[in-house]
Amino acid sequence: MVKLWQLLLQNPIRSCRFLYAFGTQILLIGLKAILLPTLPRYQSTRLQLHRAYWSSSSYYFPEIIHRLPVTNCPEARARRVGSKFTGYVIPGTAGLTVSPGDKRRCVVIYAHGGGYARGEARMYLNYMDRWVKGAAEAGLDIVFLSVEYPLTHEAPQPAQQEAFLSAYGYLLNNGISPRNIIFMGDSAGGGLCVLSCLNAKRNNLPQPAGAVLVSPWLDMSLDSFKGGNALVETDYIVGANLTVPTFVNAWLNGEPGDSPRINPLYCTTSELEGINPVLILVGGGEFALQEGKDLAKRLQNAGVRQHLEVEWGQMHLYALGSKWVDPVVRRKTDGIIYQWILECLAND
Known part of the structure; x- marks a missing residue:
């Protein structure tokens, strides 16, 4: 979470685009659930939210998904x-x-x-x-x-x-x-x-x-x-x-x-x-x-x-x-x- 906020603060323009894409997808997921509650869904709400976050990340901040680059890794771990x-x-x-x-x-x-x-x-x-x-x-x-x-x-x-x-x-x-x-x-x-x-x-x-x-x-x-x-x-x-x-x-x-x-x-x-x-x-x-x-x-x-x-x-x-x-x-x-x-x- 700390790394996420560091990236967002260091890249304000990309951050706005990331937050817009993520927020808009969440809004659409919610509207679909409210307005079309009986429509069959292939993916669960959890998966849809997962996709919203990771798709926004992969497009604007691909390093977020796996916390790249890896730094300060003690030898005891690797x-x-x-x-x-x-x-x-x-x-x-x-x-x-x-x-x-x-x-x-x-x-x-x-x-x-x-x-x-x-x-x-x-x-x-x-x-x-x-x-x-x-x-x-x-x-x-x-x-x-x-x-x-x-x-x-x-x-x-x-x-x-x-x-x-x-x-x-x-x-x-x-x-x-x-x-x-x-x-x-x-x-x-x-x-x-x-x-x-x-x-x-x-x-x-x-x-x-x-x-x-x-x-x-x-x-x-x-x-x-x-x-x-x-x-x-x-x-x-x-x-x-x-x-x-x-x-x-x-x-x-x-x-x-x-x-x-x-x-x-x-x-x-x-x-x-x-x-x-x-x-x-x-x-x-x-x-x-x-x-x-x-x-x-x-x-x-x-x-x-x-x-x-x-x-x-x-x-x-x-x-x-x-x-x-x-x-x-x-x-x-x-x-x-x-x-x-x-x-x-x-x-x-």
Whole structure:
């Protein structure tokens, strides 16, 4: 809240636009509820208010949503590691060790989202703290290694895959079995996890125990944006029809958007065969919904164990479990993640 008010005071013109957009949306939500009380609604009032705040933020103050940039972060919360890559161990007091055969402890290599153009490795500290605590209550010991991969303005693809796989190699070289490693990421980070699994297979590296994809952004062919993506009307990324193609073009580095090297939805069945089990969590109201469904179908056809969870009405990144998300949905989703990881660790 303090950071929000600092941003508003430092940027008065943007602040007026943000407050106008947020306030107007709240007014329209209220008027619709009063004047059209019997009209069926796809999203709950809580979700509509969530969308009003996050859509206004994403358009005028995108840094608000994940409190960027991260500053004054003590090493006890996030400890920097790596030489060929940069990563943060979360919690910082945890060691990157796993006893051989331990089926209740793992290291989760995390790739943050942001269209490959925004974000940083420590921006989900609050969520990771919650997952570590919740996992412990479920009998699961989790340590995160969040990767600080290059953003597009620093280097286009394949630099992001190289950084992520360097983090994977770092764990393997430190004696951690791939059976105790989970890939996890959101949005572009979810796509990066899949690409890294495929790249590991091409380079004869062992597959991790499993993957957890939160609202994965995958389709660089922009197939779901042909004619416009109507799901921006129920998602908070209201400018996606304009911003997503821009992010894609900056990241592609001359590679065709339908190349299987950077688009798992265009991989052949044989290319997908043998990769690790994949959990896909998508919201029913988010712009990346179809991509998640398409990936699940492709993996199923390739004989890869997968589970697709589509949560009614939820928006992009709902599975991170922000305070806006209904606590019932948050607890349910966290439980799905913990159970999936435990099943992956138990799978020989």
